[in-house]
Amino acid sequence: MTRAYNFSAGPAALPEPVLRQVRDEMLEWQGERASVMEVSHRGKAFVECAARAESDLRELMAIPDDYHVLFLQGGATTLSALLALNLAGPDQAVDVVLTGHWGEKALDNIAASVKANVAASGKGDGYTGIPDPSGWQLTPGAAFVHYTPNETIHGVEFHDIPDVGDVPLVADISSNVLSRPMDVSRFGVLYGGAQKNLGPSGLAIAIIRKDLLGRHGRALPPIFELQNQARNDSMFNTPPTFGWYVLGLVLQWLKAQGGAAAMGEVNRRKAENLYAAIDGSGGFYRNNVQAPARSWMNVPFFLPDETREQAFLAEAKAAGLVGLKGHRALGGMRASIYNAMPEAGVQALVDFMGDFARRHG
Ligand code: PMP
Secondary structure, eight states: OOOOEEOOSSSOOOOHHHHHHHHHTSSSOTTSSSOGGGSOTTSHHHHHHHHHHHHHHHHHHTOOTTEEEEEESSHHHHHHHHHHHHHSOTTOEEEEEESSHHHHHHHHHHHTTSEEEEEEEOGGGTSOSOOOGGGOOOOTTOSEEEEOSEETTTTEEOSSOOOOTTSOEEEEOTTTTTSSOOOGGGOSEEEEESTTTTSOTTOEEEEEEGGGTTOSOSOOOGGGOHHHHHHTTTOSSOOOHHHHHHHHHHHHHHHHHTHHHHHHHHHHHHHHHHHHHHHTSTTSSBOOSOGGGBOSSEEEEBOSSGGGHHHHHHHHHHTTEEOOBOOTTTOSEEEEOOTTSOHHHHHHHHHHHHHHHHHHO
16 A cells, blocks of 8 residues: 545645655664654754754744743643633623634633634625625724634635734634745734644644733643743753654754745646635536635535435545545535645646546536
């Protein structure tokens, strides 16, 4: 058996050269005569590896110096809860913009500790677009506005950064980080799990404007205080060292590809190719997202009826295409085409879809 093209939404495909390097270094890493998983996070070799990953991330995303970059456990979900506790004062509201499933989950975690206000929601339209920003009900003096630039399940992506005035914008970039250039200075916080575009699960990153930390005025357990991680180079407790190391290799691979701008061009072409196949299928395949909000990273699509789904998945797998089953919240199919998915993989999927439609149409 050979490796398939993997369209999984996350954990997701990693660049093959990265996996090969991990394999080659598995038993002995950097002259340590031990695996990277077996050495202290405070030892010289790991500290250097960690610092290099941070500086590569800063370079690739052009992160200004007045932002912390944190490498944490707990995934995007834990961070959504921690950001509310760390950024909002006890009497401050947080505005949340909902464009899909993950925004709803973030809302649940934010609303558990602070007053949360749904400033706009695309739920009424089945999360098929972005509510017109001119109608957003923003709260003056809110601690932050939270949104999800790319909704991994619904396949809804913002192609522009919304203007929310002086209130810090907090974005969950789990599924579109480094998929194209992004102006970090427009945000208070960018955060996400690593397991889609950056590395394995178990690691999350947070890019936080420095002045936003330490102002919340509530007593938090020290481990929930993000300022403590910021002051300790994300080593207030043991960081997810293996994930951090793999992320570093992914970033070196990304630099070799030409960085975010080059990835953006490739990702645009991949998405255009796949949406054209769906829209050109004579109605056999359907994607319900309004064209200006269609995601470049996650492409949900439906077959004419559910009875053909099992055949689609089985035949796709036999053709070397895996991970296409849609999320249970939405059903149907979903192709996640993150940075590590080559254009040839998308073309193989497009060819398979055309063939399947001819045989089952
Ligand atoms: N936000 C987004 C946009 C996601 O895609 C996901 C995972 N699919 C999450 C949050 C949840 O992330 P985690 O499992 O790392 O908590």
